[in-house]
Amino acid sequence: MTATETPAAAAPPQAPEPPQLVPDALPLLPEDPPRVGEFWLRGRLGANAAGYLYAAADETGRGAVVAMMTEGSADDASARDRFVRAVDELPGESVLAHNDADDDDLALWVALGPLREDDGSSSAADERLIAERRGEDVLSAVLMDRIPQIGRVRGPDFRHYWEGRRRPGLFRIWPLPWPAVxxxxxxxxxxxxxxxxxxxxxxxxxxxxxxxRNAPEVDPAPIIPNPSGTTTVTITPTTPPPGSPGPGTPQPSTSPGSPGSTGPGPGTPNPNSPGTPVDPADRF
Structure with missing residues (x-):
């Protein structure tokens, strides 16, 4: 290296990329219910073949985690029974609300909490985490994916027949959410x-x-019956053309053979009468 050469400038160290913030809840999809019971749904927290976890809040702002069955699991009587048993095994103070198990045409759901307002404290985050874990336990009980395996694993894996139907189950909203939401x-x-x-x-x-507005009236005018049931029709007389005899004028008579007569006169041979010689040219 000569005295006139300078070392290449070192590249400045790149700043570390900021960590991507994962949202607490994913946006609701069009098929998700806007409201379940008294709780307005705010976003999705998780899902599996048995149901969905939603972040929710009631009219007073009380937060909750709602676990709701899917369309396929809600149509299975055994899956509904497992959902009810799993909810009954939860602590009483953690179950804020749930629908009736006798609603055969609706998907079962349960609201878990209580959740305090997210003030950034660790206690608020722990309460939400506990509620989410309890909701996951309910859905796992329906799916039966946490049952310990007894014996050696052999043969095909177990799979529910309704796992392909993963849309949210049927729900009923009353009162209607519009326009309060x-x-x-x-x-x-x-x-x-x-x-x-x-x-x-x-x-x-x-x-x-x-x-x-300037359209002509309908001609002739429509006939409107009167209350007695009869109709009145007005007939307008027409004017005879010039040169034609008017009504009451005697008509001239024409006699056979006269200049105004159209028929043959007396003594005039009729070509159509019998015995009249026929022109040979008229035969063909």
């Missing part, structure tokens, strides 16, 4: 859409009135 921005959009619809309807009526 709408945010202020959604309320403004709803009002603006209603005003736009009213303006379009008024414009359509105005255009129809401008197009048909």
């Amino acid at each position: 709408l945010r202020p921005a959604s309320r403004l959009a709803l009002v603006l859409s209603l005003l736009a619809m009213a303006l379009i309807m008024a414009l359509a009526v105005l255009i129809a009135w401008l197009l048909f």
